Amino acid sequence: MSHDPTHLARLRPTLTRSISPENFDGSPGGGGRATEGTGAEAGRDLGQGWKISPSVDVKAGETFTLAEIDTAGVITHIWVTTHPDNWRTLVLRAYWDGSEEPAVEVPYGDFFCHGWGVFAQVDSQMVAANPHGGFNSYWPMPFREGARLTLENTSDTDARVYYQVTYEIGGDHSEDAYFHAQWRRSNPLDEATPHVLLEGIEGQGQYVGTYIAWGVHSNGWWGEGEIKFYMDDDDPVSGFPTIAGTGTEDYFGGAWNFDIPGEGYTAFTTPYLGMPQVIRSDGLYVAQQRFGMYRWHVADPIRFAKGLPKVDIQALGWKSAGRYLPLRDDIASTAFFYLDRPAAARPAAPDYDAMEIQYHAGPGPLSPIGPARTEQA
Incomplete structure (x- = not known):
């Protein structure tokens, strides 16, 4: 979990895995096997292995499991991107070691230093935000038995999300504390x-x-x-x-x-x-x-x-x-x-109304910043 660059040369009894829409469970040799997904139409001339499943659609009002890990390890990096309209309508949660209560429960944008639905470059040690909405977390997140990361979509519009969760399995995390974030x-x-x-x-x-x-x-x-x-x-x-x-x-x-x-x-x-x-x-x-x-x-x-x-x-x-x-x-x-x-x-868990950015002018044209909630006729 050290950020000391000298640790890069040290041999360790751990293995790197990564979960993304191209390998939902992080299994060895499990990447690039999709034959259907959000990129299938674009890759129809190329076939399997050619960016067939680069993202997921988190349905309106539903919760999607980004990653589920059933062994000891530590999450070392999260990269994720979605449209700015979704930055204050998605809720990121993380659960450690089978807990029914989340340790992380934060609006997606706020977790990555973007609470206003408007992009700003962030060049920090723990969070990097790059054009245009490439969000990165380097907070070490250790666990002893397993981990689960989810995204809840509190809006009435589907959200397309691209993500990659990189983690190490193995190692001794018995003396590591659990990562928490509250909003x-x-x-x-x-x-x-x-x-x-x-x-x-x-x-x-x-x-x-x-x-x-x-x-x-x-x-x-x-x-x-x-x-x-x-x-x-x-x-x-x-x-x-x-x-x-x-x-x-x-x-x-x-x-x-x-x-x-x-x-x-x-x-x-x-x-x-x-x-x-x-x-x-x-x-x-x-x-x-x-x-x-x-x-x-x-x-x-x-x-x-x-x-x-x-x-x-x-x-x-x-x-x-x-x-x-x-x-x-x-x-x-x-x-x-x-x-x-x-x-x-x-x-209390963040909901749509609690997170809403009040930039709107009412039923007329919207300000160029801040997500809109569409009302059903």
């Missing part, structure tokens, strides 16, 4: 109330990453708020955490409003932190600004022994006389962590 949205945020990223997590582990899709609902600066990690025996009611940040832009690695003088908000993407997305008002339907930010605690994981009672972040701007102004923004967060158990306390 929460506040829209709008309650008055003078922090947005909750995690709550009620029990067990030993480490918090390793945050992605936030932040929609501003007012004029002025919005990122003065602090992130707080209540760890182990900390009492969230007291308001006194073990780790308290100094500001939103500070936590995501920027400073002074992400503002290069004369240029305004400036997008950036680096191995462990960034604000790759700045969506400015278009003077019509996109009336307010939208931002996408990530912070990977890979070089500096936040380790806890008993649990994380709460992780939250404030939304603060400024009002007159140099006073803070609590804001009521649209904040959608994805929290990434490893835990000593395959299931944890989590919020």
Whole structure:
């Protein structure tokens, strides 16, 4: 699971496998055998082995199993792509070691740092997003008995999805923690109330990453708020955490409003932190600004022994006389962590209405950004 390049020369008792629509179970010699699939018509003159099954159609309202593995191993890479209209209508889930409860339950786009249905280049260690919507995850996802990854389509339109899940089988994962990711949205945020990223997590582990899709609902600066990690025996009611940040832009690695003088908000993407997305008002339907930010605690994981009672972040701007102004923004967060158990306390599952991006103008023409839900006559 190391990202140390020296491990590439080390011989190990493991084998690489890959699951895709060209090899649904990852079996040895099982790739390229399809005689029917989404590419069959294009390959009708070439036949078997010529991109006959490169993708799947996830039917409206249904859940598709991307990968099912029945032995110990670790997922090392996920590549996936689908139309941008589907980025906030699909829900990605992962289950470890036969658990009935998902450890990962996140809107597809948010998992890959794309909560707004609009593409932005992401050049980071753990997530890479490349033109136009080639999404990659390098989060190590170990399991001791088996794994299952699914995609739920919450819309009323079928979604065509191309994907590849690469993993290793074998090896000893008895001391590895399980990968988790949870999504929460506040829209709008309650008055003078922090947005909750995690709550009620029990067990030993480490918090390793945050992605936030932040929609501003007012004029002025919005990122003065602090992130707080209540760890182990900390009492969230007291308001006194073990780790308290100094500001939103500070936590995501920027400073002074992400503002290069004369240029305004400036997008950036680096191995462990960034604000790759700045969506400015278009003077019509996109009336307010939208931002996408990530912070990977890979070089500096936040380790806890008993649990994380709460992780939250404030939304603060400024009002007159140099006073803070609590804001009521649209904040959608994805929290990434490893835990000593395959299931944890989590919020209600994301559904279509909870995930919807409110860019629409009503029954008339749609804004060029954001998915549309078609209504049946």
